[in-house]
Amino acid sequence: MGLAICRRIVERHHGQLTARSRPGEGATFIVQLPLTQPPDAVPPSSSTAHA
Numbered sequence: 534m535g536l537a538i539c540r541r542i543v544e545r546h547h548g549q550l551t552a553r554s555r556p557g558e559g560a561t562f563i564v565q566l567p568l569t570q571p572p573d574a575v576p577p578s579s580s581t582a583h584a
Contacts (some may be wrong), residue, residue, distance in 0.1 A: 536562075549563075549565045
């Protein structure tokens with residue numbers, strides 16, 4: 534489930550998520566995000582509640 538959330542975040546910011554693995558050595562996840570957002574990027578949700 535955690536990787537699915539990461540994927541949605543990366544896609545929303547027009548980035549790339551890559552996974553590389555080797556048997557017995559584990560996996561490496563590479564997250565690449567652009568320095569600037571394109572004009573059509575979805576703004577972050579403001580529905581977060583603070584207690």
